[in-house]
Amino acid sequence: MSTNQIPYKIYLEEDEMPRAWYNIRADMVNKPAPLLNPLTGKPMTLDEMSEIFCRELAAQELDDTTAYIPIPQEILDFYKMYRPAPLVRAYCLEKKLGTPAKIYYKFEGNNTSGSHKLNSAIAQAYYAKQQGLTGVTTETGAGQWGTALSMACAYLDLDCKVYMVKVSYEQKPFRREVMRTYGASVTPSPSMETEVGRKINAEFPGTNGSLGCAISEAVEAASKNPNYRYVLGSVMNQVLLHQSIIGLETKAALDKYNIKADIIIGCAGGGSNLGGLISPFVGEKLRGEADYRIIAVEPASCPSLTRGKYVYDYCDTGKVCPLQKMYTLGSGFMPASSHAGGLRYHGMSSVVSQLYHDGLMEAVSVEQTSVFAAAQEFARVEGILPAPESSHAIKVAIDEALKCKETGEEKTIVFGLTGTGYFDMYAYQRFNDGQMGDYIPTDEEIAASLAKTPKV
Amino acid sequence: MSTNQIPYKIYLEEDEMPRAWYNIRADMVNKPAPLLNPLTGKPMTLDEMSEIFCRELAAQELDDTTAYIPIPQEILDFYKMYRPAPLVRAYCLEKKLGTPAKIYYKFEGNNTSGSHKLNSAIAQAYYAKQQGLTGVTTETGAGQWGTALSMACAYLDLDCKVYMVKVSYEQKPFRREVMRTYGASVTPSPSMETEVGRKINAEFPGTNGSLGCAISEAVEAASKNPNYRYVLGSVMNQVLLHQSIIGLETKAALDKYNIKADIIIGCAGGGSNLGGLISPFVGEKLRGEADYRIIAVEPASCPSLTRGKYVYDYCDTGKVCPLQKMYTLGSGFMPASSHAGGLRYHGMSSVVSQLYHDGLMEAVSVEQTSVFAAAQEFARVEGILPAPESSHAIKVAIDEALKCKETGEEKTIVFGLTGTGYFDMYAYQRFNDGQMGDYIPTDEEIAASLAKTPKV
Numbered sequence: 001m002s003t004n005q006i007p008y009k010i011y012l013e014e015d016e017m018p019r020a021w022y023n024i025r026a027d028m029v030n031k032p033a034p035l036l037n038p039l040t041g042k043p044m045t046l047d048e049m050s051e052i053f054c055r056e057l058a059a060q061e062l063d064d065t066t067a068y069i070p071i072p073q074e075i076l077d078f079y080k081m082y083r084p085a086p087l088v089r090a091y092c093l094e095k096k097l098g099t100p101a102k103i104y105y106k107f108e109g110n111n112t113s114g115s116h117k118l119n120s121a122i123a124q125a126y127y128a129k130q131q132g133l134t135g136v137t138t139e140t141g142a143g144q145w146g147t148a149l150s151m152a153c154a155y156l157d158l159d160c161k162v163y164m165v166k167v168s169y170e171q172k173p174f175r176r177e178v179m180r181t182y183g184a185s186v187t188p189s190p191s192m193e194t195e196v197g198r199k200i201n202a203e204f205p206g207t208n209g210s211l212g213c214a215i216s217e218a219v220e221a222a223s224k225n226p227n228y229r230y231v232l233g234s235v236m237n238q239v240l241l242h243q244s245i246i247g248l249e250t251k252a253a254l255d256k257y258n259i260k261a262d263i264i265i266g267c268a269g270g271g272s273n274l275g276g277l278i279s280p281f282v283g284e285k286l287r288g289e290a291d292y293r294i295i296a297v298e299p300a301s302c303p304s305l306t307r308g309k310y311v312y313d314y315c316d317t318g319k320v321c322p323l324q325k326m327y328t329l330g331s332g333f334m335p336a337s338s339h340a341g342g343l344r345y346h347g348m349s350s351v352v353s354q355l356y357h358d359g360l361m362e363a364v365s366v367e368q369t370s371v372f373a374a375a376q377e378f379a380r381v382e383g384i385l386p387a388p389e390s391s392h393a394i395k396v397a398i399d400e401a402l403k404c405k406e407t408g409e410e411k412t413i414v415f416g417l418t419g420t421g422y423f424d425m426y427a428y429q430r431f432n433d434g435q436m437g438d439y440i441p442t443d444e445e446i447a448a449s450l451a452k453t454p455k456v
Numbered sequence: 457m458s459t460n461q462i463p464y465k466i467y468l469e470e471d472e473m474p475r476a477w478y479n480i481r482a483d484m485v486n487k488p489a490p491l492l493n494p495l496t497g498k499p500m501t502l503d504e505m506s507e508i509f510c511r512e513l514a515a516q517e518l519d520d521t522t523a524y525i526p527i528p529q530e531i532l533d534f535y536k537m538y539r540p541a542p543l544v545r546a547y548c549l550e551k552k553l554g555t556p557a558k559i560y561y562k563f564e565g566n567n568t569s570g571s572h573k574l575n576s577a578i579a580q581a582y583y584a585k586q587q588g589l590t591g592v593t594t595e596t597g598a599g600q601w602g603t604a605l606s607m608a609c610a611y612l613d614l615d616c617k618v619y620m621v622k623v624s625y626e627q628k629p630f631r632r633e634v635m636r637t638y639g640a641s642v643t644p645s646p647s648m649e650t651e652v653g654r655k656i657n658a659e660f661p662g663t664n665g666s667l668g669c670a671i672s673e674a675v676e677a678a679s680k681n682p683n684y685r686y687v688l689g690s691v692m693n694q695v696l697l698h699q700s701i702i703g704l705e706t707k708a709a710l711d712k713y714n715i716k717a718d719i720i721i722g723c724a725g726g727g728s729n730l731g732g733l734i735s736p737f738v739g740e741k742l743r744g745e746a747d748y749r750i751i752a753v754e755p756a757s758c759p760s761l762t763r764g765k766y767v768y769d770y771c772d773t774g775k776v777c778p779l780q781k782m783y784t785l786g787s788g789f790m791p792a793s794s795h796a797g798g799l800r801y802h803g804m805s806s807v808v809s810q811l812y813h814d815g816l817m818e819a820v821s822v823e824q825t826s827v828f829a830a831a832q833e834f835a836r837v838e839g840i841l842p843a844p845e846s847s848h849a850i851k852v853a854i855d856e857a858l859k860c861k862e863t864g865e866e867k868t869i870v871f872g873l874t875g876t877g878y879f880d881m882y883a884y885q886r887f888n889d890g891q892m893g894d895y896i897p898t899d900e901e902i903a904a905s906l907a908k909t910p911k912v
Contacts (some may be wrong), residue, residue, distance in 0.1 A: 007470045007536070008470065008536040008537060009468075009536070011467050013463075014463045014464065077547075079464070080463075080465060081548065081838065081839045082466040082839055091533075092537070092611075110566050111839060111840075112835070112840055112841040112876070114877075114878075151839060154835075154836040154837075155836065155837065155839070156547070168912075169694035173881070174878075174882070174885075175884045175886065177881040177882075177884050177888060178841060178878075178881060178884075180884075180885075180888045181832055181834060181835060181841065181884050181887075181888060182835065183836065215666055289641065340469075376637055378636060379568070379610075379637060379638065380610040380611065380639065381610075381611065382537065383537045383538055383567060383607060383611070384567075384568055384570055385568040385634060385637065420568070422568075422630075422634075422878045422879070423630070423878070425630035425633040425634060426630070426633075428633050428636075428637050429630075429633045429636075431637075432633060432636045432637060
């Protein structure tokens with residue numbers, strides 16, 4: 001092992017950290033289709049967007065021409081508390097696999113939110129504060145996004161109101177307590193605080209809640225207070241923009257040691273991590289400067305890219321958010337209760353969808369038992385206990401490394417390790433006890449759900 | 457803020473990392489008193505020690521003359537997976553407190569065990585493997601040590617058998633699952649697998665177990681298998697030796713930026729973190745090269761340094777381990793059920809005890825509600841959600857920084873942040889709900905317990 005040349009962990013110096021986000025839309029020939037107003041069917045204007053989102057974030061959402069957007073100093077200072085994230089050379093995993101491939105992972109889990117979500121949470125909280133708002137609302141399912149947002153709001157002294165899907169609120173009390181420790185108010189959804197919550201509670205007494213319902217409650221709560229706005233953790237262009245910090249740091253770390261990646265792998269739910277990780281690399285592809293294989297990994301239980309359709313669809317069950325053109329399984333698609341809560345979303349970011357549609361990247365789906373087996377193998381040699389979501393990328397990175405073992409190719413594989421699994425031990429327990437299963441939706445289930453996408 | 461000069465986080469380069477542990481006993485004028493055989497009352501010999509511990513670790517336990525012991529390459533390689541740990545400048549906390557003090561913390565929580573325990577776990581597992589053993593046994597209470605050991609054993613392909621105090625086994629299932637994910641066998645203690653376990657179960661049906669009992673079971677289980685040895689996570693000299701990596705890295709990071717510490721603060725349970733952190737600094741004091749204020753922080757519910765006696769005592773309830781001269785509350789002392797499980801030990805490392813006895817350091821005790829308040833304040837501005845144990849050091853660091861605010865002194869305060877609180881959210885929930893209390897043992901309770909120390 002040439003450990004003397006490439007360290008186990010590449011940390012950028014603070015002065016090597018990116019000072020601007022990269023907006024891949026500026027380099028895309030085929031821009032993502034515009035967001036549509038669900039009431040009029042027409043493209044959303046900045047003013048319409050600003051009723052839901054902070055104005056600066058709405059502007060970022062619509063901006064598909066500015067390639068680099070400077071990161072405000074206060075956000076840079078916050079980033080310094082937990083960034084740069086290390087780019088780790090997986091020497092031990094390589095040795096265990098006996099592969100000639102060189103494996104690197106960008107580890108985003110070294111912060112209390114446990115994931116990359118903090119990169120966008122602090123940006124969204126910052127712009128809310130700048131606009132003079134006093135608080136933000138959001139929804140959270142598994143809880144990573146809610147945790148990240150509560151941390152950002154605590155730092156900036158901003159109210160944070162989180163609607164947490166009721167079943168998670170009850171089954172993941174520790175996630176809830178992290179948010180409360182950071183001062184957030186956490187409400188199980190559906191609640192009796194909002195019209196939509198009361199309506200759903202009346203219609204489905206004793207319901208466990210859903211992400212779609214929690215979104216609707218958060219949007220409604222924000223709309224009732226002129227000093228609040230709604231923020232969210234994935235899918236939107238603005239989120240991918242902020243998450244480009246992942247890819248920019250990764251590329252800077254590789255460049256520092258003259259490493260050229262061959263394959264870049266990320267897990268894909270709504271696309272926040274994947275889009276952020278791949279942006280600068282796909283940018284090079286778009287500009288004809290370099291070539292990479294890019295692989296999105298999604299759960300077989302919720303395969304929007306590999307089995308969905310590229311059409312306009314609702315982003316939420318309540319149908320209050322703008323329509324997006326994306327690979328989707330239909331907004332009514334109910335993924336089986338898998339243990340990768342962060343990947344259980346029916347659609348995919350417009351940017352990622354367009355890149356995939358244009359053949360700039362590949363997608364594969366994997367089953368959860370194979371994902372947990374990969375997670376365990378990784379944990380035992382690399383130390384880090386990964387989040388179920390991140391482990392989708394691990395699974396495919398291992399698969400690609402084993403292909404290299406067969407062919408003898410010394411490919412360089414880079415994958416995104418988005419977070420840690422410390423709040424997912426119930427899932428690991430199911431796996432340790434041999435009680436975890438797999439679920440793949442039938443073609444009929446997907447077709448039935450897709451039949452209900454809006455006619456645009 | 458002079459952020460351009462001192463970075464938020466000081467990371468050593470891999471070639472700046474320490475390559476030898478520092479054995480402070482070599483520089484101590486008054487050596488720690490020798491371990492005594494509980495049966496004969498005479499100093500333990502290497503051969504006697506080797507029946508319980510791996511031979512190399514027994515040798516390290518008895519070695520009070522070698523100042524620097526080289527770290528084997530395989531351990532250095534493992535360290536590179538999660539070390540160097542950052543030395544963080546707490547700019548945000550300083551700003552929040554409005555203090556002229558400069559606050560730094562050495563953060564040991566960036567690994568899956570969530571604490572500094574891994575530093576010694578890998579060393580102990582390594583020497584077991586070198587000796588040709590096939591497995592190790594240990595006990596765990598809160599679970600940090602058991603987790604660390606299971607990680608180290610997974611890496612080296614060594615059996616790991618953990619006796620986990622029954623109440624923790626049941627109330628902290630997620631800690632248990634982390635260990636199982638790393639391949640450890642975890643048994644609730646008292647079990648029916650050992651003589652001592654069966655005896656205690658017969659005597660106290662339905663008992664919740666205790667650390668003292670779990671130690672006895674682990675020692676017995678190891679003694680029954682010639683290819684196993686017993687290992688443990690604190691108190692012993694060998695553990696402090698391995699943990700000196702904390703202090704050595706801290707000092708190297710400070711030296712790199714020409715920073716001179718004035719006050720060094722660590723939480724103290726058995727002394728593993730504190731002893732490791734302060735070793736190189738106290739070494740300078742002993743050699744007359746520099747002066748520092750050193751402060752040990754212990755819980756008011758278990759105040760061995762501040763209210764205990766400096767005498768020989770049993771290390772475990774079963775009285776099978778060697779006797780140690782130490783500050784102790786008596787091996788039968790039952791600390792109130794506080795939420796800092798890692799600090800609930802009746803005695804203190806012999807090294808730390810001797811240093812304290814010789815006036816080389818101070819000690820203070822703090823109450824847990826004030827500790828959690830400090831933890832929450834820290835989390836909200838510095839991002840990291842700290843372990844309850846580590847938060848004892850935070851509390852006193854904040855107190856000292858506020859004193860500097862009063863006097864206007866620009867002191868440099870360094871404290872050890874030993875770990876994260878991700879598996880302690882039940883404790884935070886109690887705090888968030890205003891249900892946490894404090895408990896201070898009476899003089900009578902302590903005297904009654906001390907009356908039962910052995911006559912040596």
